Amino acid sequence: MARGQKQYTKEFKHTIVELYNAGKSLAELSSEYALSKSTITGWVKKNKPVAVDKDTTITAADYQAVLKKMARLEEENEILKKGHGHIRKEVTTVFEFITNNKKYHDIKLMCKVLKVSRSSYYKWLNKKPSNREIENAKIEEKIIDIHKESKNRYGAIKINKALKSSGVTISLKRTQRLMKKLGIKSVIVKKYRPTSSKKKIEAQENILKRDFTTTTINEKWVTDITYIHTVKDGWCYLASVMDLYSRKIIGYAMSRSIDTTLALQAVKNAIKLQKPTKELILHSDLGCQYTSSAFKEYIDSTKIIKHSFSGKGCPYDNACIESFHASLKKEEVNLVNYFDYDTARLAIFEYIEAWYNRKRIHGSIGYISPQKCEDLARKIA
Template structure:
């Protein structure tokens, strides 16, 4: 049997519980982690004597980062030689001029293969009347944008400039607005109605067939939201194994992003190590239909399956788990902030739901017991 693997967030939470006063033997019993493993995690994340706050894990990460940066520099140097002829001298000179406050001109000229004389000749060149006018226009554009409480975009700014006597085209203003990084910051009113956009139907391999013969055959995934008093709403992405009913992967975040669902799936893959051919079923949410999530599935040989539009029964199992989570934990408590809620839900999933909560659908066993039985027969 392979040694069980844990993601970094799980390790950090166990260490935080230890530092808050929970004994190692209790943590081992509650979360099924050997005591020697917990002591190892604590040692790896404890400051080294004489280094203030540096831990062995920190030093290891620094060494990895240094190696990564060294490799990136070598790759960039090799790649730059192939594209240098496609980059104009003026573009390189502009870059040097922007970065000269951070790096020496001599070093940048050497790395970017531009003679110093070429740079200084260009630097001493007087700007044209057109360039000077663009600078004046950009200054006035910024003023108008600020005076409008950052609400105006290029069309309204162009109108005001013309009214002030400037003879400029809308395309020129659009270009200067874009170069200045100016955007109209209008917040749209929230409307709790169904989307009017067409949702592209995708292949439904699961087709409400929730029957399995072993673990890591069919997973279902979804996102739910939880409210906190200080930090407002945050999100939980969960991945459930239909055979064991175990939450095999999850991730908490204060934003509902693609990274939220990809990291939840990556955590599940890390701990479960499924074989190719696994089916992962989700709804048609933009996070799950995103290119990044689909690439992740293909990378691990996973088959993507999607619910039909407007049919919640296709993904009923994971929605049932989230309903249970809220009835048993969320609705019974009030969370002051994101970190408090995150810890409470971690304890619910890892200590209660996966390890202790029995399920009628799996002969009143716990998810961990079902998984243990399956692994013993593999």
């Protein structure tokens, strides 16, 4: 393999193929995951379609047709739900609802579902607005775009930062007012907190000591495991590794079992991706997965990793990775009911790879994405 060429885990390749078979285009996958189209095509050719049962298979075209029909029905139902409070009010209010949601839904479809005339809507729409209204309308469109791109995850502060990055400088209060008018806000869902174990925990050395500052990538990593529920398979588990400099999730693994193998795989994936050559600190809690002899043996075998541990009952010692898992729950996991392990695995993959690492801006690194932060660090090095 040529020097500098990126390596990808088997799980990563299979997941990209699954996304392609599920309908993602080569262009989308290439853009979202920084892969060449030829690389993706090569991976796809090495994988054959999976049969539905012994005698039945389904084509990508059939699958897309079903998805399109389901999406249309879901969209009509969503319009009715959103417009419920407007249907019994005066027509002008209905028109305002259509205008505020035109970035989400087709105008023709909304008029049909809400039973209003398209010609009447456009007549109302074409009345001459004030300069302030024109300016607000343009800003509102940008707000909707930013909010939609974030999958409804951004609140007023991050939307205001994103507006300023695009050349629109307005106050936070004005951003909040416009968001309230549009009826949009950050997703907030209470996260699941597992019950604590009564098993006696032995203290280990805390090298990190809540000093999360770094000068470049691959100096300090933090890791932890979180719980994800599915309808069919019950609890599943995600182990994540974060680089404290970029806040990027550099390694992760999912499993139906919460064991040392899961914790080790996430770290191994991080090492394979980052290829660290200098000494670094890996910080974790005192979970049995991280205090096991197998985990210690592997860490010692790397020769460059020093293992640091949180104090007993001190989640703040590992606050950064705890914060990531909280965001994952708030912005993705707690918004849906995953049917099974594979459904959850694909959703988590997309959240980390396509959204969190590559697009989601992070306040602690100057409101840029973790991937951009890492790219800048590599240029300086």
